[in-house]
Each structure stands twice: as C-alpha cells, then as structure tokens.
Amino acid sequence: MPFLYEPEPPRGVAETIVPGIRRIVAGNATPTTYHGTNTYLIGEGDDVTVLDPGPDREDHVQHILDATGGRVRNILLSHAHRDHFGAAPALRAATGAPIHAFHESAEPDFTPDVPLRDGDPVLGMVAIHTPGHAPDHLCFAAGNGILFSADHVMSWSSTVVSPPKGNMTEYCNSLRLMLARPETLFLPGHGPKLPNPKPFVQDLLNNRQRRERAIAGILTDEPLSTGIIMNALYSKVDPVLRRAAERNVISHLIKLEAEGLAIREGELWRRAQPVAADAINQDNL
Template sequence: MAFLTEPDPERGVALPVVPGISRIVANNPSLMTYHGTNTYLIEADDGFVVLDPGPDDDGHLKDVLTATRGQVSAILLSHTHSDHLGATAALKARTGAATYAFHLSADPAFLPDILLRDGDTVAGMTALHTPGHASDHLCFARPDGIVFSADHVMSWSSSIVSPPGGDMAAYVASLRLMLSRDDRLYLPGHGPPLPNPKPYVEDLLDHRLRREEAILRTLRDGPCTTWDLVDRLYSKTHPWLRRAAERNVVAHLLKLQTEGLVSPDGERCRTRERLSCSCED
C-alpha cells in the first residue's frame, strides 16, 4: 500500500483544507492515531458544523471554541470511538448545538440528539453508513465530491477491524460501496486529505482479499492460532501493532467462518478441507 504522510501539523489552530473547510488536529498522536484525530470545521450560514469533536481534552476543546468563536450550529459524529466522541458532550454543553450520529450507537452511554440513518441528509451532506471499523460508522458525502471518510478510509494507514464492534465482512462491503461512487477527495479522521481516492480504495480492498487468501493458504497447511497467523503473515514487532494485526486476523477468521470456509477447533482454526485456528479471543 502506498500510504500518504505529512509533517507534524501545527497545533491549536484551524488549518485550511479546502475553501470552507478547516481542521484542528488533536494533540493525541499515537501508533493508532498518526499525528492525532482530525476535527473538521465546516463553514455554514449560521456558524460552523463541527465533525468529530475529538478526544476528551480541555486544550483541544478550547482550540475548537476559539476557532469557531463558539458559533457551532451542529455537531456531527462519524462513530463513537473515544478519540472522536470524547469532547462531544463538553462541546454541546458550551455551544448548545445538537448532536448528529448513527441511530444505533455503539456506545450505550451516548445518544445523539438527531438519529441518522443511511441516506439521511445533514448540513447539506449525505450520511453513508459504512460499518466495518465500527458498527455505527458514518461517512459524510458532499454534493461537490468531497467525502469525510473518517476511519473507514484513512490516507496514512489501513483501518483496524476489531471484533465485536469491527466486522470484516461489513468492512469489505463498505469499501465496495465507496468504490461504487465517483468522489474526488476524501477527508479522513486521521492524516492528510486523499485526492482521487478510488485507486486507493481498490488497493485497500485488494489488500484485505489477499490477506484473506494468505490466511486460507496457511490454514490448509495445518491448524493454527490467531497468533500463529500473525507470526507467519505479519512483520510487525511492536506490541501494539501486533495486537492490531491479531484483531484483524480474528475479524478475517470470523468472516471466513460465516462463509463456511473456516471452522473453529478449540484454540485453533482450520479450513473446511483440513479443519483448526482460534476465531475467538
């Protein structure tokens, strides 16, 4: 995969992306979040639409309030992972803006003011339900071909798909949904903008399918655990990255099990031909 990189962005300020859209990059860099979570500020007639308020961090909240002058007309959430959801309640309390998110929240503690379903329109954008990374994940598509792709498609890395909230079959289907569209620019939840996204999404899908075939080939040689598969198929050595790889393997195995190609056998799983690898934690 040819991922994109960018220099460490300036902190605490709204960085222009395209006319009418800027981002503030939260100061939560990590192996999982790149330089940090992108909070997008979208100009509207009655203030700003804030998409993904970011982590629960007083400094980041202050930066968002300063950049918008507190004039927030709506708060949109792509999904309820903490690095996107964390500042939502505080931003709502400070601005009175209504929150919009998928109608089936993956976080039982969060209930949006406005429940969105696939195809609903908000702030002139169409909500696209794109589960896979998270069951409640939404992308937001503008009529001008710009899509806020959040964590479904990121420019700097592929997405982790970690069951039970993550679902590899749903992720693959959501990638195919994006490929059926003709969008010109993705604005992801982490990392820089992604122009001409279709070839990149094709590569993401091909990467997942090739990984799936590699898992099946390995299992045809005999039973193995999820960690056996990580050791054989991944080169990652950092503990966090190995854990992320293991979660992706689990997601692949559950998809293959649903498709009748793999069966669990104690702590291992096997193909239907030879059967044995752990499809569960």
C-alpha cells in the same frame, strides 16, 4: 500500497484544507491514530458544524472553541469510538449544539440528539452508512466532490477491523460502496486528504482479499492460535501494531468461518477444507 504522509501539523491551529473546511488535529498521536484525530470545522461565522470533536481532552475542546469563537451550531459524528466521540459531551455542554450521529450508536450510553440513517440529508450533506470498522460508522458526502471518509478510508494507513463490533464482511462491502461513489477527494479521520481516492480504495480491497487468502492458506488440520497466524503474515514489532494486526486476523477468520472455510475450536482455528493459498507477505494491516 501508496500511503500518504504529512509532517506533524501545528497544534491548536485550525488550518484550511479546502475553502470552507478547516482542520484541527488533536494531540492524541499514537501508532494507530497517526498525528491525532482530525476534527473538521465546516462553514464559517455563526454556521459552523464540528465533525468529529475528537478525544476527551480539555485542550482540544478549547482549541475548537477558540477557532469558532464558541459559535458551533451543530456537532456531527462519524462513529462513537472515543478518539472521535470523547469530546462531544463537553463541546455540547459548552455550545448547546445538538449532536447528529447514527441512530444505533456503538456507545451504549449515548443517544444522538439527531439520529441519522443511511441516505439521510444532514447539514447540507448526505450520510452514508459504512459499517465495518464500527457498526455505527458514517461517511458524509458534501456534494461538491468531497467525502468525509473518517476511519473507513484513511490515506496514511489501512483500517483496523476489530471484532466483535468490527466486521470484515461489512468492511469489504463498504469499500465496494466507496468504489461506486463519484467523489474525487476524501477527507479522512486521521492523516492528510486523499485525492483521486478510487485507485486507493481498490488497493485497500485488494489487500484485504490477498490477506484473507493468505490466512486461509496458513490454516491446517492442526488448530493454530491467532498469534501464530499473525506472526506468519506480519513483521511488525511495535506491540500496539501487533495487537491491531492480530485483531484484523481474527476478523478475517470470523469471516472465513461464516463462509464455511474455517473452524473455530475455542481460541484456536483450523481449516474446514483445502483452500488455495496466496501467501503474499505484506505488512499492511
């Protein structure tokens, strides 16, 4: 899969990505967040929307305030994972800007000021519910060929789908939804912008389907642990990436269980019936 990479971006700087949209990359680099969370500043002057304020870091909030002069009119959330949502309360307190987010947040202690549903117009865009990575995940179609794809489609990596809130069936369905979209440029939650996104999205879906067939092919009548299944498919050595890979394996197994193709026995899994294997050993999560 042709992932896209970029040099480490300058910290604390709002770089123009396309006219009218700037990006500040938070200093929360990890093996699963790449260089850090992309915080987007949409608009100029007194009409700036901050999409995904990022992690709860005082320095990052200050960078947003410096870049906007504190003139933030709205805060928009793709989903309530801490690397995207953590700074939202502090930014709201500093600016008074209301928070727009999915009406049923995955964060139990958070209620958005402006609740959104699939298809709702929001700040000149359209909210698109894309569950899978998170149940409250939204993408935003900007109407000018641009779609903010957050963690649903990222250019530098495939997405971790970690149960119980991550759902592989919903994730694959949301990828199919993206294939039907007209946008020609995706701006993700981590990593560089993604031009011509449809072939990339199709590759993501194909990879998930190959991975699922491989997992089904590994299952036997003897119950196996998810660690054994993960080791048979992945050669990753970084412990963080290994945990992420195992979470994806579990999500696939839950999907197979729902389809009557796998049986769970405590923490172990076995096959429900013979399945043709396509055990392609790829390292994409």
